[in-house]
Amino acid sequence: MEYSELGRQVAQLRKEKAWSQQQLADYAAISRPTLSAxxxxxxxxxxxRKLLVILDLLGLSIKLVEKRSRPTLEDLLDEQ
Structure with missing residues (x-):
């Protein structure tokens, strides 16, 4: 996943929780401009650490998976 895609997903989940950027930034102890960027x-x-706090607040966690040179059929279906 690209870093910019992660940011877009955080924005989407924040909006689903009906939180403003300021609210999430306050909860995560970062500035609103930093979260916006x-x-x-x-x-x-x-x-x-800040990323982990943000993800935790949104009910998410990071899962490490082995990197593959080619995507599997399951990977491709998961992207849809």
Whole structure:
């Protein structure tokens, strides 16, 4: 997954929870402009700890999976 796609997904989940950027930024102890830049793919790294806090607030976690050189059929179907 691209970093910018992760930001877009965070924005979508935040909106589904009816949270403003300011609310999520306050909960995650980051600035609203930093969150906005992350959601819009304009920021550099926000840091792993901050990312983990944001994901936790949204009810998500990171799962490590083995990288494959070619996608499997299951991978391709999951993308749909």
């Amino acid at each position: 992350f959601e819009n793919g304009r920021s550099g790294e926000i840091g792993l």
